[in-house]
Amino acid sequence: MCLVCVCDEDERVVGQQAAGGACPHCGGMVQALDVQSNWRFCFVPLYFKTKRKLYCSICSRRLHSVAR
Template identity: 60%
Template sequence: MCFVFVCDEDERVVRREKAKGVCPYCGGMIQAVDVESQWRLFFIPISFKTKRKYYCTLCLKCLVL
């Protein structure tokens, strides 16, 4: 029996901008990043989503609101 993984997720950064506040871990500046993700099955796009993620510029931790 052979199982082949045929799904793929592609993420790319659309834009970055400065966000308000400071990092609770190190006190660094926070950056808001808009990321587009696209799921594909056999090279055919299935799902397309845009997400906003927050990162610290010093310690590079992903922050959850």
Template identity: 55%
Template sequence: MAAATMGAVRVLCGAEKERVVGAHKAPGACPRCGGAVVAVDVESERRVLGLPLCLKSKRKYSCTRCLRRLVTLCG
């Protein structure tokens, strides 16, 4: 019963779906292990009541050796 309720809440409030658009090698090395860095382009789509609300594109960086997610520092 609780799982069905959570599913209904996700549909009404707007669940977010992500899909990978592309991946490529990024410059630099992982500060933890020195492994290669990969950049993954991800599109996320938020829907409310089945209707698309917004589409966002993000670029996520991670290490290929230790699988650690890396964050860029701006400014």
């Protein structure tokens, strides 16, 4: 008996823009990336979601926004 994982997640950047503020680690500019993720099962798309992720343009660290 053989079990094969047939689930896949694909992420691609659909937009990019400068965000306000500076990186707390190195002081570089912050970039906001809109990332679309697609979950597939046996090559059939099941789930689409667009997220905004914040990255530093110098040190490439992922930054987290604080909700107030």
